Amino acid sequence: MEIRYWNKEIETADREKLRQIQLQRLKSIIASALKTPFYSRRLPSVGIHSPDDIKSLDDLRKIPFTTKDDLRQNYPKGLLSVDTSEVVRIHTSSGTTGVPTVIYLSAKDLDAATDIMARSIYATGTDKTDILQNMMSYGLFTGGLCMHYGAERVGLMVIPAAGGNTKRQIQLMKDFRTTVLHITPSYLLHVHSKLAEYSVAVSDLALKKAFVGAEPHSENTRRKIEDLFDIDAYNSYGLSEMNGPGVAFECVYKTDLHLWEDAYIVEIINPKTGELVPDGKEGEVILTNLIRHAMPLMRYRTRDLAFLHKESCPCKRTHRRLSRILGRTDDMLIINGVNIFPSQIEEVIMKIPEVGTNYQICVEKQGALDRLIVKVELYSKIFMGEAKQIDNLKAKIADELKASITLKPAVELHEPGVLPVFEGKAVRVVDSRPKL
Numbered sequence: 109m110e111i112r113y114w115n116k117e118i119e120t121a122d123r124e125k126l127r128q129i130q131l132q133r134l135k136s137i138i139a140s141a142l143k144t145p146f147y148s149r150r151l152p153s154v155g156i157h158s159p160d161d162i163k164s165l166d167d168l169r170k171i172p173f174t175t176k177d178d179l180r181q182n183y184p185k186g187l188l189s190v191d192t193s194e195v196v197r198i199h200t201s202s203g204t205t206g207v208p209t210v211i212y213l214s215a216k217d218l219d220a221a222t223d224i225m226a227r228s229i230y231a232t233g234t235d236k237t238d239i240l241q242n243m244m245s246y247g248l249f250t251g252g253l254c255m256h257y258g259a260e261r262v263g264l265m266v267i268p269a270a271g272g273n274t275k276r277q278i279q280l281m282k283d284f285r286t287t288v289l290h291i292t293p294s295y296l297l298h299v300h301s302k303l304a305e306y307s308v309a310v311s312d313l314a315l316k317k318a319f320v321g322a323e324p325h326s327e328n329t330r331r332k333i334e335d336l337f338d339i340d341a342y343n344s345y346g347l348s349e350m351n352g353p354g355v356a357f358e359c360v361y362k363t364d365l366h367l368w369e370d371a372y373i374v375e376i377i378n379p380k381t382g383e384l385v386p387d388g389k390e391g392e393v394i395l396t397n398l399i400r401h402a403m404p405l406m407r408y409r410t411r412d413l414a415f416l417h418k419e420s421c422p423c424k425r426t427h428r429r430l431s432r433i434l435g436r437t438d439d440m441l442i443i444n445g446v447n448i449f450p451s452q453i454e455e456v457i458m459k460i461p462e463v464g465t466n467y468q469i470c471v472e473k474q475g476a477l478d479r480l481i482v483k484v485e486l487y488s489k490i491f492m493g494e495a496k497q498i499d500n501l502k503a504k505i506a507d508e509l510k511a512s513i514t515l516k517p518a519v520e521l522h523e524p525g526v527l528p529v530f531e532g533k534a535v536r537v538v539d540s541r542p543k544l
């Protein structure tokens with residue numbers, strides 16, 4: 109049988125070889141892009157009339173960025189390069205404004221995306237002996253189906269559990285001896301808080317690993333997950349516009365995420381100026397998809413903030429590693445003039461041992477000023493402890509947050525189960541200030 113999930117030649121190719129693959133695939137993507145209504149207008153306007161106008165990878169930078177607004181304005185078919193009879197699947201995302209975006213995959217595109225997903229899974233040391241419980245939502249969202257196809261390609265037994273119904277999820281984990289979960293970090297923490305209620309101990313389960321993704325989370329959240337379940341948690345990165353999870357994935361060394369550079373060209377830019385920033389420096393992640401022809405997407409502004417590592421990885425893969433997502437250009441909160449990313453708050457509270465598995469960040473207006481309230485759930489035995497200790501803990505959390513974000517929030521401590529629970533992507537921030 110042909111192995112489609114471990115390609116040593118490509119995964120450890122030298123940088124020059126990778127650049128050659130990228131250039132050849134970019135030319136091929138340009139040919140497809142010129143067949144779409146959107147890029148057939150945009151590319152000639154910057155002097156690109158055929159793939160031959162791309163002489164080197166530097167020519168990519170002639171192409172203007174493609175934004176989420178471009179996708180919305182060209183919904184539903186403006187970026188489609190083929191007749192719909194060639195399309196085998198679509199995914200859509202609704203976005204916060206309710207205007208949808210769509211991606212299209214041909215049979216060949218789906219096959220290529222599945223190979224990359226399978227490669228990601230295999231890089232974590234997961235193989236056909238593993239049993240994956242896929243707890244991401246199936247359907248129009250890419251997280252469920254794309255992981256499902258990749259896991260089947262590696263030969264895992266897949267339990268397509270989708271999101272929700274925590275009691276049944278725990279039952280499935282027990283009955284089928286699930287070894288790997290694919291899940292959002294917030295939902296995984298919630299699952300842990302429910303184990304006792306269903307009289308299940310972590311030791312009753314066969315879990316070894318979790319692939320966590322679909323929402324930014326801190327290193328301290330990863331550690332918490334690993335400690336609570338006694339497993340390895342691997343960070344995964346993807347977005348529906350790029351085919352979903354598996355754009356970048358951690359290998360067994362868990363030293364941040366290999367971004368598969370034969371399938372994607374990554375650039376990191378200063379989001380304000382659009383200028384490239386060097387490796388090691390934080391900026392907005394820009395991606396060009398090299399393996400999807402039915403709907404080409406070039407220099408897409410993801411709005412995710414991260415940096416690329418300069419050092420090589422002990423696994424010898426040469427594809428550069430992307431840091432965890434440090435925030436999004438559109439999730440920054442400005443509170444009384446101070447710029448704060450929710451991820452900074454999470455980083456602080458998740459390393460405090462008394463803090464449980466759920467939290468919420470609220471911003472409201474009080475007179476002319478903004479008020480930041482950080483609500484955290486404590487483990488029950490801590491919450492039932494002495495009042496003085498609780499007061500001390502509250503002060504400690506407020507002080508540690510001030511040291512990180514420079515302003516001191518109000519801290520509320522709650523018993524477990526009080527704050528809203530999310531079985532998919534968590535909504536951690538509630539900003540009730542009037543919109544300007």
Ligand SMILES: [Zn+2]
Nearest residue numbers: 359421423425
């Ligand atoms: Zn590695």
